[in-house]
Amino acid sequence: MRDHAIRVHEHGGPDVLRWEAVDVGDPGPGEVRVRHTRVGVNFIDTYHRSGLYPVELPSGLGLEAAGVIEAVGAGVSDLDPRLREGQRVVYAMGAPGAYATRRVMAAATLVPLPDDVSDADAAASFLKGLTVQFLVRRCHPVAPGDAVLVHAAAGGVGLLLCQWAKHLGATVIGTAGSEAKAALAREHGADHVIRYESEDFVARTRELTGGEGVAAVYDGVGAATFDGSLRCLRPLGMMVSFGNASGPPPAVEPRRLAQLGSLFFTRPTLYTYTRTRADLLRMADDLFAVMGSGAVRATIGQTSPLAAARLAHEALEGRATTGATLLDPA
Ligand SMILES: NC(=O)c1ccc[n+]([C@@H]2O[C@H](COP(=O)([O-])OP(=O)(O)OC[C@H]3O[C@@H](n4cnc5c(N)ncnc54)[C@H](OP(=O)(O)O)[C@@H]3O)[C@@H](O)[C@H]2O)c1
Structure with a gap:
C-alpha cells in the first residue's frame, strides 16, 4: 500500500486539508523512518492550517504521533542507542508532518515509549502532557493549597492540567462550555467548574477564593478570556497565556499588571521548554511517571480515520470535542 499524508497547499478552513499519496524514502544522517500507529491532533495544527502561525507551503501538518521505528540513518545510535529499528516511540514538535502513515524525520525529537504506555495514550497525551508539565512545574510551580484557574478544563490540555494540578495539591477551578464538559472536568480533578458562557467567571472565581483571587491562571482560550483572566489573579499572581483557541489575545500594558497587583x-x-534533548527527556520522564502512577490519565475523546482529518479540525474548532482527538492511520 502506498503511503499517504494530509498536505496543505493554501491556508484556509478545514477544507484545505488534502489527502495525498506520498513517497517516504530512506532516512539520511540523524534521521529515522517512523510508521505511525496513532496521530495526535492539537489546536496548533489549526493555526498552521489557517496561517495564524506561519508555515512554508506546501506543507505537511501535525506535530505529534506515536509509532514504530522502521529504519535508522547514520549517527542516530550515537544520539540515543535506544532509537533502533522496532522501538516504539512518540514525539511532539519538529517540522509539521505527523498527519501521515509514515515519515522520515529528525531522530532528536523522538522519545522511546515505556511498555506501560499504549500508542494511543501516548499520542493523546505527549504534546499536551509536556505542555502541562512546564505549566504546572515551571511557569507557576503549583504548591499545595494554591487555587488555580484552568480555562477549557474539559479540553485536551485541560483534562491533563486539572489532574496534574490537583495531584500537586491545588484547588482547581475550571471553566467549560457545557454541562457535560463541566462534569468531565470534575471527574478529572476540578473542584469547581464555571460555565463561562452563562456565568461571570471573574466574579465566581473571586467568590470561590474568598475575594483573594487565584495564584495562577492557565489561559489557552485567549481573546475571549484574556482580560477576565487578569482580573481573577491575586496580588503577585501569575498570568500564563499559552494559546489562542478563541483568537489571539490583546496586547497587555505593563502598568495594567501593576494596577492589578504587581x-x-x-x-x-513548548518549543522553548524542550529546546534541548536533555530538557525533552527530563520532561517526558516526569510525564511518564505521573501517567505510570495513575495520577494523570490520558483521555481520548474521539478518533477519526487519518484521511478524515478535516472532520477532526471542524470538531476541534467547533468546540465539539472533549479530551484528546486522535487520527488513526490504519
Ligand atoms: N503554548 C504551547 O506550547 C501550547 C502547547 C499545547 C497547547 N497549547 C494551547 O492550548 C490550548 C488548548 O489546546 P488543545 O489542543 O488541548 O485544545 P482543546 O482545549 O481540546 O480545545 C479548545 C477548547 O477551547 C475552548 N474554546 C473557547 N472558546 C473557543 C472558540 N471560540 N473556539 C474554539 N474553542 C474554544 C473550547 O472548550 P469549551 O467549549 O469548554 O469552552 C474548546 O474545546 C490551545 O490554545 C493551544 O494552542 C499551547
Whole structure:
C-alpha cells in the first residue's frame, strides 16, 4: 500500500486539508523512518492550517504521533542507542508532518515509549502532557493549597492540567462550555467548574477564593478570556497565556499588571521548554511517571480515520470535542 499524508497547499478552513499519496524514502544522517500507529491532533495544527502561525507551503501538518521505528540513518545510535529499528516511540514538535502513515524525520525529537504506555495514550497525551508539565512545574510551580484557574478544563490540555494540578495539591477551578464538559472536568480533578458562557467567571472565581483571587491562571482560550483572566489573579499572581483557541489575545500594558497587583505575565511555548534533548527527556520522564502512577490519565475523546482529518479540525474548532482527538492511520 502506498503511503499517504494530509498536505496543505493554501491556508484556509478545514477544507484545505488534502489527502495525498506520498513517497517516504530512506532516512539520511540523524534521521529515522517512523510508521505511525496513532496521530495526535492539537489546536496548533489549526493555526498552521489557517496561517495564524506561519508555515512554508506546501506543507505537511501535525506535530505529534506515536509509532514504530522502521529504519535508522547514520549517527542516530550515537544520539540515543535506544532509537533502533522496532522501538516504539512518540514525539511532539519538529517540522509539521505527523498527519501521515509514515515519515522520515529528525531522530532528536523522538522519545522511546515505556511498555506501560499504549500508542494511543501516548499520542493523546505527549504534546499536551509536556505542555502541562512546564505549566504546572515551571511557569507557576503549583504548591499545595494554591487555587488555580484552568480555562477549557474539559479540553485536551485541560483534562491533563486539572489532574496534574490537583495531584500537586491545588484547588482547581475550571471553566467549560457545557454541562457535560463541566462534569468531565470534575471527574478529572476540578473542584469547581464555571460555565463561562452563562456565568461571570471573574466574579465566581473571586467568590470561590474568598475575594483573594487565584495564584495562577492557565489561559489557552485567549481573546475571549484574556482580560477576565487578569482580573481573577491575586496580588503577585501569575498570568500564563499559552494559546489562542478563541483568537489571539490583546496586547497587555505593563502598568495594567501593576494596577492589578504587581502581576507576573508569561507567554510560554513548548518549543522553548524542550529546546534541548536533555530538557525533552527530563520532561517526558516526569510525564511518564505521573501517567505510570495513575495520577494523570490520558483521555481520548474521539478518533477519526487519518484521511478524515478535516472532520477532526471542524470538531476541534467547533468546540465539539472533549479530551484528546486522535487520527488513526490504519
Ligand atoms: N503554548 C504551547 O506550547 C501550547 C502547547 C499545547 C497547547 N497549547 C494551547 O492550548 C490550548 C488548548 O489546546 P488543545 O489542543 O488541548 O485544545 P482543546 O482545549 O481540546 O480545545 C479548545 C477548547 O477551547 C475552548 N474554546 C473557547 N472558546 C473557543 C472558540 N471560540 N473556539 C474554539 N474553542 C474554544 C473550547 O472548550 P469549551 O467549549 O469548554 O469552552 C474548546 O474545546 C490551545 O490554545 C493551544 O494552542 C499551547
